Amino acid sequence: MTLTKSLLLGTSGALLAVAGAQAADLPSRKAAPVEYVRVCDAYGAGFYWIPGTDTCLKIGGRVRIDTWYTPAKSAVQLRSTGGPAYTGVPGGGTASSTYTSANGIDQLGWYARGLLMMDARTQSGWGTVQTVVTLRLAAQTGLAQAGQLSSVPLAVAGTTGATIEAAYIRFAGFTAGQAASNFTFLPSNQYHSIWSPSFPSGIRQFAYTATFGGGISATVALENMGDLAAATTANSLGFNPYSATAATATAVAPQRLPALVGNVRIDQPWGAAMVSAVVLQNNANFATPGIQAVTNGLGPLVRKTGWAVSAGLRINLPMLATGDSIQAWVSYGVGALNYTAIPNLNANTATTANYTGGFLRGDRDMTIYCVGVGCASYGVEQAAALNIAGVFTHYWTPSLRSNLVGSYIRLTPGSTTRNTDWTNGGLSSATGWSVQTNLIWSPVRNFDIGIELSYARLQQSLTGLNGAAPTAVPCTAAAPMCNASISPSNWTGRMRVERTF
Template sequence: MKQFNTLLAGSAAGLLSVVAAQAADLPSRKSAPVEYVRVCDAYGAGFYWIPGTDTCLKIGGRVRIDTWYTPTKNSVTLRSAGGPNYAGFAAPAGTNIAPFQNTNGMDRLGWYARGLLMMDARTQSAWGTVQTVITLRLAAQTGLAQTAPLAATAAPAAGATGATIEAAYIRFAGFTIGDAASNFTFLPPYQYHSMFTPGFPNGIRQLAYTATFGGGFSATIALENRGDSAPTTTANSLGFTPAGLVGSTATAVGPQRLPALVGNVRVDQGWGSAMLSGVVLQNTANFATPAINAVTNGLGPLITKTGWAVGFGLRINLPMLARGDALNLWAGYSDGALNYVGYSSLNENSSITSNYLGGYLRNDRHITIFCVTAACLPGVESTKAFNIAGIFTHYWTPSLRSNFIASYIRITPGQITQATDWTNGGLSKATAWDIKTNLIWSPVRSFDIGVELSYARLTQNLTGFAGGLPTAPACTVANPQCLASINSNNWTGRMRVERTF
């Protein structure tokens, strides 16, 4: 029996050795290696290698919720010579005036919810880094976030949603192509409400080249899209000039013939930054009258006038006060390029650059057109403007900071425009200024809870009301020479909760 067991064990061992030898001759099947996402630290925090590529990608976003309160005010209150307010006054056709509004139908609250999705992809090449950036903004708004208190209608604004491309550009070998921040602007958007300064919150389409020199110096030359400031592509028109000449009664949006040419020189060093910028652009308008419309299908002679602006920005770091403290300053002057000193209309509703003021101020028209002869030979004037602004940032603690902000703008229309009655499109010189302060708490990094209080004031004397009360009993379109009472100041309280990731 013992011999039998020994023989059986030996046979099993031999069989196993044969099977093992045969198995060794068979092809092996190994699982494919797992390609894990790896950190890409060549471009800073937050970048990862896209598996299977030589591209690094950073995905981030921002959620912002704003709510604010602004008292409603009548834009222009018309009064007769001893009678009550005349609420039935309507703006004559072809004029740019703000009629009487009843504040009982206007919103005082605004709500705004914004979500940003940001992607930044970078690839190294023999010519340097190729960068591709996309920022998509989704928003939902209601009340004052939808329509300003000076809207043409007194009805409360319904809620709305929308999507906007805030940035979409490629940078390569010094070139920037696509939708990016304007190369003219300088001040950071530290304010919650508006400032009387240039701003392009949705970016601006461009073809730009930036040359970088040693010591933090750089220079940029760019072609920027005029169509991204749509209100400024329409001309103001005078329906009746002081000389008794009938003016143009219809104007179309001026066609884009040339892009805006923008340039800047800049230095960024340990003490801060400085930038000198300039822009030259072409204003266009189609001059039209009823007689011209009859034979030209509504488009008269094309009027062109060059506009330009210059600006200077300065940032001084103040670490001796507290870490992160800084003073930002700006000054600008424009001739026929208003949106490069104060974006669009000062009375419009925009996410960054609007102020809600009682009163009327046309600040989104670069040029005014009118008739200079009885045969309606077209004439054109540009509007000039000057502005200054400052932002002082102070950190009370590493997690608690404040911004103290002030801005001022002075607008000067042409002489004929100033001498024309406001019911026919005339405008006077105007000044506007604002001050504001906010307090922002950051309990964790990139998470802000802030409140802001702002005050703004407008001063403007409309032509046609300087002579005192009229002799007629009431204000009508036929008799617009009545007293205008302008509510020229307003304040806003605002709160913001924002998280960036």
């Protein structure tokens, strides 16, 4: 037995030795290292290294559901030749008038939004290269499809669409692409927009930001005029005091130059402050029926320089509660309504004032009118606007907060526009104000359930020819315009459920 065991062990050892020698003669192959996704903490939470690269990526998103109720108001919208196709008015060469009854206007609005957000960053010898893309898919119906200040939302079928909310590259202080405007200061944290400019979806731009010590920075930027709703079309006065011939403007104004924007900002533990300015060029082609007959509708190119200045301040109030703050913003401009007064077309949603009904036209920066017999020449003037807005944020508990928001606006058209009968496209000065309050509960981080109540009021008069009483407006079964209020008001109740991840 012992001899047998010895023979077996010896044979096994010999076989192993031979196998080892043969294996040594075979070519060796090392297993490839496994690439694991690693946390990248250089840029904050949520970033991961892309395997095989030196780039960190953060992927997130948001789902937002909104619904709101606004009582319908009978409305007549003031517009003139060259303006958008809002519900009709007399004037601007239009002999008849139209009227929208409250019976034909939606009272409900619905939004469903899904956002996909990507932020990629790579370190270089010149600093961080940042690339941001935010895509939005949305479905909306009813009031959610309204335009801006003077639109009348009518009952229409729901629509869906895809939008680029942000797409930019930042490198060595430069920003190229679609990013937040460098002029505005207040955040778009309210549910309904107030009478204040808003660019939550950004504006296409080339910008440079210089950073100094002590939290001080300065930015200069060229921003795309084509993103400004009020700058893309000029209004004109029809049958104005200077001639019995209507002046007209092309439907879309030619864009010749970008808007030039600059700001200086300071960010400190106590809060932040910023001053900013913008200069832009408003353009339109002027024509009369005679010019249109020989130039295919295009006449002389009209140019006018618009401008605006602003100042903003935010003060943190940790002595009240962690996260509390008060913010204020004031701006004044001429021919730059998008930067001073009007929530941009890509705003979160329209103002409550969209649904006040009555008469309002604050839709265009520039108005053209005839000068001389037979409209031999043209005049041009721009609308001025003063805007004051503020937000107070208070945390009742770490998971329960509220915002109190208010704004005031004063729109002042040029003197010729103010002294033209409103039925011919004239427009008086107008004052509007709005207030909102909301309550937002966050049962878990980045999950909000909120309600908001807002109120808006418009005050104005309808100017007649050279200061006289406005032309009488017939009240008929087809056009009962006298039923619309000149200085209307309205309120909105809104609910939102939102999850960011």
